[in-house]
Amino acid sequence: MPSPELSAFIQLVLRWFHIFAGVIWIGHLYFFNFVNVPFQGVLDKELKPKVNPALLLRALWWFRWGAMWTFLIGWFLFAITYLMGGNLWDTDGGFSRRGMWMLVGGALGSLMWFNVWFVIWPAQKQILGGLLGVNPPAPPDVPKKALLFSRINLWLSAPMFVGMIAASHADLWTMMPSYLHGVFMLLALGAIHGMLKLAPRKGTGL
Numbered sequence: 001m002p003s004p005e006l007s008a009f010i011q012l013v014l015r016w017f018h019i020f021a022g023v024i025w026i027g028h029l030y031f032f033n034f035v036n037v038p039f040q041g042v043l044d045k046e047l048k049p050k051v052n053p054a055l056l057l058r059a060l061w062w063f064r065w066g067a068m069w070t071f072l073i074g075w076f077l078f079a080i081t082y083l084m085g086g087n088l089w090d091t092d093g094g095f096s097r098r099g100m101w102m103l104v105g106g107a108l109g110s111l112m113w114f115n116v117w118f119v120i121w122p123a124q125k126q127i128l129g130g131l132l133g134v135n136p137p138a139p140p141d142v143p144k145k146a147l148l149f150s151r152i153n154l155w156l157s158a159p160m161f162v163g164m165i166a167a168s169h170a171d172l173w174t175m176m177p178s179y180l181h182g183v184f185m186l187l188a189l190g191a192i193h194g195m196l197k198l199a200p201r202k203g204t205g206l
Contacts, residue, residue, distance in 0.1 A: 123142050
């Protein structure tokens with residue numbers, strides 16, 4: 001068993017890289033939904049084979065590997081902190097409040113990771129391969145599926161963040177009545193809804 005000092009150092013390094021990879025992943029998720037989707041709507045069809053592969057292949061590399069490292073490091077940290085560290089259970093043998101919230105956040109993050117690697121990335125490979133002439137052009141349902149699951153991940157990101165934040169601030173959640181938990185969730189989802197509505201109209205002028 002490592003010393004407490006070494007264990008603390010390992011956890012610090014893992015937490016930092018978990019957050020770093022998560023920022024890369026979710027940052028690209030927001031870029032795709034708030035910036036790229038409106039941009040694709042006004043981009044001339046003739047320009048897409050020139051612009052999209054160069055831009056999106058690079059962005060999708062960071063997007064999917066950010067998701068992978070966030071997923072792997074996150075569950076490794078969960079095993080160290082909650083399973084081996086004993087923080088998953090309370091004194092009565094049930095789920096601790098912190099452990100429960102972290103499981104909620106981790107489960108939603110895992111679903112988002114699955115969507116990235118097994119739905120969004122395969123669809124985008126087919127789309128970009130068609131633009132590069134590697135494979136036949138993607139049928140119309142493929143871009144729709146990629147957009148749908150990207151939107152699903154966007155909406156899941158709000159409750160996922162709530163789960164992660166709540167785990168670190170469990171005392172604040174216990175101080176609030178239950179209805180304020182719902183208000184907080186509505187504010188988080190409302191922020192995403194507002195950004196989606198503003199995205200096509202903002203940033204198009206000086």
